[in-house]
Amino acid sequence: MSEAEASQKSGQPLMQLDNVSQIFHTRKGDRPAVRDVNLTVNAGEVLCLVGESGCGKTTSARMAAGLNKPSNGRVSYQGKDIWELDKAEFASYRTSVQYVHQDPYASLNPIRSVFKTLAAPLRRHGLVKNAREAWDRSAELLRRVDLTPPESYLNKFPHQMSGGQRQRVAVARALALDPKLIIADESTSMLDVSIRVGMLNMLGRLRDDLGVGFLFITHDLAIAKYFGWHGRTAVMYLGRVVEYGPTPDVINNPKHPYTKALLNAVPEPDPDLAAKKLPGGGLRSADIPSLAALPNGCTFHPRCPLFEEGLCDVTGPELTLIEPRREVACHVVARDALERDLGSGGIVRADPPKPTASLSGAE
Missing domain, CATH: 3.40.50.300 (P-loop containing nucleotide triphosphate hydrolases)
Known part of the structure; x- marks a missing residue:
């Protein structure tokens, strides 16, 4: 075996x-x-x-x-x-x-x-x-x-x-x-x-x-x-x-704005496609916070294009199951996924299981 x-x-x-x-x-x-x-x-x-x-x-x-x-x-x-x-x-x-x-x-x-x-x-x-x-x-x-x-x-x-x-x-x-x-x-x-x-x-x-x-x-x-x-x-x-x-799924359909920024930074050989990329990855700031003074709430919020005052700068997000085998730590993305599930009549888990980032086999 x-x-x-x-x-x-x-x-x-x-x-x-x-x-x-x-x-x-x-x-x-x-x-x-x-x-x-x-x-x-x-x-x-x-x-x-x-x-x-x-x-x-x-x-x-x-x-x-x-x-x-x-x-x-x-x-x-x-x-x-x-x-x-x-x-x-x-x-x-x-x-x-x-x-x-x-x-x-x-x-x-x-x-x-x-x-x-x-x-x-x-x-x-x-x-x-x-x-x-x-x-x-x-x-x-x-x-x-x-x-x-x-x-x-x-x-x-x-x-x-x-x-x-x-x-x-x-x-x-x-x-x-x-x-x-x-x-x-x-x-x-x-x-x-x-x-x-x-x-x-x-x-x-x-x-x-x-x-x-x-x-x-x-x-x-x-x-x-x-x-x-x-x-x-x-x-x-x-x-x-x-x-x-x-x-x-992470590469072809990223959910977190940070993942999207990383993908935006990948060099694109096609000039037409490269021209469509967002300047600075679409981020509000290029500065990375210091570990000595981490921001309140979500540590990504000073750079995040989805930032919402009173939400992202108050509470840090946890990894949340937004779809089968996909977990994202973002208040806005998780809320949108919840609203989408409610609108489609899908089953919503009010208290999703604790994420473990496990590997369950080749896709």
Whole structure:
């Protein structure tokens, strides 16, 4: 039975963040980097987490990877709180969840050859018995990430390879321990555009062939569309998820004004279509509020084109189910959806279930 089938049969998500928050304590006061985030990833599925730089994507990813302990909330792996695991269970979790960093120039040790980089985790966890096995296994890992022939790369050092080749070595290192989940933090953002598609195709093949789940962090909705089309997308703004749903729905029919602004920022090669884009994404302001002085009510309201005084600047919105599998944190959008349902005679849930941003299968 595959990992994806086992996960679906048990009904237990692979990775789950429940009302997770991360507050950084500084000399100048507390900084709420992530607030009440709910995310779930099942085996073999893709969850894309998108938003501007500084919105809390990487902090959320680090909590999922066990690198940061949340200030509040619960991070679960296969149904167990990772911070309550015993030593053996935590070691198993740390091998099953692997992290691919953004910068391929900083994530590899410059004085280690590719072979030593790949062999280190294999030897550390007793997956190989001798140097010959380590060499063969390292060669196999390079073939998986399309670095062939592997003999041409095993003895190279990072400075002898391009950025794309380095990032493939980083992915190979993540695969060395047969992970069930890979957290890819902006793993293509520092690569040339000409080789991004090849990298994404390679990651997609690994997802399909090995049944690896992905928490894919990106600021680019075009990348999320390409890689996570059959998964789901969560959009973050200032530490909170403001829109969540199947990737095709979020991309083709965004509901939250912030998501619309992100899509408006995607370059358009057609001059006629580009001319129709709203200046500044249609936002009232380009200034992002500081975490040290978050606005009252909805933190997006100083920039929001749907802003209503006395509503948006008073109460912060919660993620609300506005249609099947679509959740949006916006007073105006939620109200319009409610009025639409009432007008059409549809069934309205006065108290919708608590959103969990779960992945329930490919669309």
